[in-house]
Amino acid sequence: MRAMEHLKVVEASSELGPLSRAELKGWATVAMWGLRIYIVAMTALVVLGFVRGMH
Amino acid sequence: MPKWAQAMAWAEAEIRAKDQARIAELKADPRGWRRWWLFFLLVGPGILVMIADNDAGGVITYAQTGAGFGLGFYLPFLVLLGPVAYVVQEMTVRLGAVTRRGHAEMIWGRYGPFWGAFSLVDLVVANFLTLVTEFIGITLGMQVLGVSPLASAVGAFVLIAVVLLGLRYYTWERVSLAIAAGNLVFVPLALMAHPHWDAIGQAFLHWQVRGGFTPSFLYVLLANLGTTIAPWMLFFQQSSVVDKGLTERDIRHGQADTALGAAMMVVVALSIVVLTGSWLYGQPGAGQWDIQHILAAIGRHLGRAGEDLFALGLVEAGTIAAIAITASTSWATGEAFGWPKSINLPPGLAWRFYLPGLVSLGLAAAVVLIPGMPLGYLNLTVQVIATIFMPAAMLFLLLLLNDREVMGEYVNRPWQNWAAGLIVAFLVAMNGLYGLSVVFPHQFSHWL
Numbered sequence: 201m202r203a204m205e206h207l208k209v210v211e212a213s214s215e216l217g218p219l220s221r222a223e224l225k226g227w228a229t230v231a232m233w234g235l236r237i238y239i240v241a242m243t244a245l246v247v248l249g250f251v252r253g254m255h
Numbered sequence: 256m257p258k259w260a261q262a263m264a265w266a267e268a269e270i271r272a273k274d275q276a277r278i279a280e281l282k283a284d285p286r287g288w289r290r291w292w293l294f295f296l297l298v299g300p301g302i303l304v305m306i307a308d309n310d311a312g313g314v315i316t317y318a319q320t321g322a323g324f325g326l327g328f329y330l331p332f333l334v335l336l337g338p339v340a341y342v343v344q345e346m347t348v349r350l351g352a353v354t355r356r357g358h359a360e361m362i363w364g365r366y367g368p369f370w371g372a373f374s375l376v377d378l379v380v381a382n383f384l385t386l387v388t389e390f391i392g393i394t395l396g397m398q399v400l401g402v403s404p405l406a407s408a409v410g411a412f413v414l415i416a417v418v419l420l421g422l423r424y425y426t427w428e429r430v431s432l433a434i435a436a437g438n439l440v441f442v443p444l445a446l447m448a449h450p451h452w453d454a455i456g457q458a459f460l461h462w463q464v465r466g467g468f469t470p471s472f473l474y475v476l477l478a479n480l481g482t483t484i485a486p487w488m489l490f491f492q493q494s495s496v497v498d499k500g501l502t503e504r505d506i507r508h509g510q511a512d513t514a515l516g517a518a519m520m521v522v523v524a525l526s527i528v529v530l531t532g533s534w535l536y537g538q539p540g541a542g543q544w545d546i547q548h549i550l551a552a553i554g555r556h557l558g559r560a561g562e563d564l565f566a567l568g569l570v571e572a573g574t575i576a577a578i579a580i581t582a583s584t585s586w587a588t589g590e591a592f593g594w595p596k597s598i599n600l601p602p603g604l605a606w607r608f609y610l611p612g613l614v615s616l617g618l619a620a621a622v623v624l625i626p627g628m629p630l631g632y633l634n635l636t637v638q639v640i641a642t643i644f645m646p647a648a649m650l651f652l653l654l655l656l657n658d659r660e661v662m663g664e665y666v667n668r669p670w671q672n673w674a675a676g677l678i679v680a681f682l683v684a685m686n687g688l689y690g691l692s693v694v695f696p697h698q699f700s701h702w703l
Binding site for chain 2 (some may be wrong): 216
């Protein structure tokens with residue numbers, strides 16, 4: 201019973217602190233720019249595809 | 256902390272403490288049957304996510320793949336997709352167990368509100384549209400069994416809502432696993448069709464593309480890839496690991512759970528392709544058949560029982576996926592906005608957590624019942640959004656798994672980065688090729 205109470209207290213008090221922003225360096229910066237370019241290119245393709253599909 | 260939040264934290268802590276005590280007791284002396292019982296208690300998220308991934312859209316995709324392309328290329332390809340799904344989903348187990356936070360919360364917290372909102376909006380929209388396709392599968396399957404679309408859509412909504420609202424996490428997971436077991440119905444169904452084992456063996460020995468790399472081949476390839484790894488799966492499994500209360504000590508069990516789930520997913524996918532690839536492939540027009548045609552053809556070959564079993568499998572696939580996707584929407588929204596987010600919480604206290612999932616579930620059920628709704632167009636939109644979103648979701652997963660500040664000693668090993676990097680590169684290349692084939696179809700067939 202005491203062990204259960206202990207676990208309960210541990211669980212209740214295990215609130216996580218706030219997350220700090222990640223600092224992007226090296227390949228991560230390149231990958232993020234790649235992602236932006238990919239999203240723009242795919243969105244353009246989708247728009248083109250739908251516009252052509254309507255004709 | 257306000258009183259209501261404190262009450263919720265204590266309610267959740269009490270339930271989780273009971274679960275932790277049960278696990279700790281078994282871990283203290285894990286011998287004989289206790290070892291298996293411990294494994295049984297710890298598995299869940301991995302099997303659930305992989306089986307839910309064989310959703311109604313997945314079942315339809317596999318059935319059409321077999322009917323249109325036979326056994327040749329896709330049987331070995333689907334076997335390869337098992338390790339692909341494992342590599343991707345295993346990362347969510349480690350991330351969830353180490354950080355004790357869901358994927359949406361991690362993206363929002365580490366990469367800021369823009370990418371957080373981008374991921375959340377994409378996920379919620381894609382989840383809603385995927386739920387529509389699950390209801391299409393449920394109503395279609397139930398129609399074969401003689402139940403009207405209205406009754407089946409309302410019935411499915413009520414069942415999923417009751418399971419989500421009425422049960423705490425552990426029971427919700429066990430009930431979901433019991434429903435997921437129904438996915439295995441496709442295995443005896445494939446055996447009932449007396450598959451040509453020679454042809455199956457030949458497919459693995461001579462892996463080849465019949466008809467070449469046409470746009471329709473690429474489309475089916477992407478559809479199979481899209482049905483094996485989807486954005487909601489990353490969010491779902493990580494949140495599920497967190498809600499189950501798994502920690503670093505449970506990672507090994509989480510990995511076994513994921514591997515078992517991936518194996519089950521592949522077996523079911525192979526069964527469906529074997530079923531339709533053995534009997535329907537080569538029939539005039541089979542490559543363009545929709546699921547109603549396929550159901551009717553299965554009925555002609557296997558009789559009424561075969562058709563009913565396939566329909567039942569379709570209903571089960573839609574139901575288990577809808578259960579998982581509804582939870583995924585609720586978890587991700589709760590994580591993004593910092594609301595209490597656990598299936599352990601009573602609905603009266605945590606109504607904000609349950610609301611987004613249930614609203615999208617209700618809307619999806621309603622959309623399917625609207626006469627003349629362009630369901631094919633909706634299905635295409637699901638694929639487009641998931642296609643664009645998947646590499647983004649994968650990139651954030653990779654960034655987080657290489658973040659030593661967050662993961663400590665549990666960061667990715669080099670082979671895991673190589674494997675995940677190759678998957679992302681393959682996804683981007685295939686998506687790009689498919690996009691080009693849709694926009695420039697004539698030039699594309701000329702290049703090939």
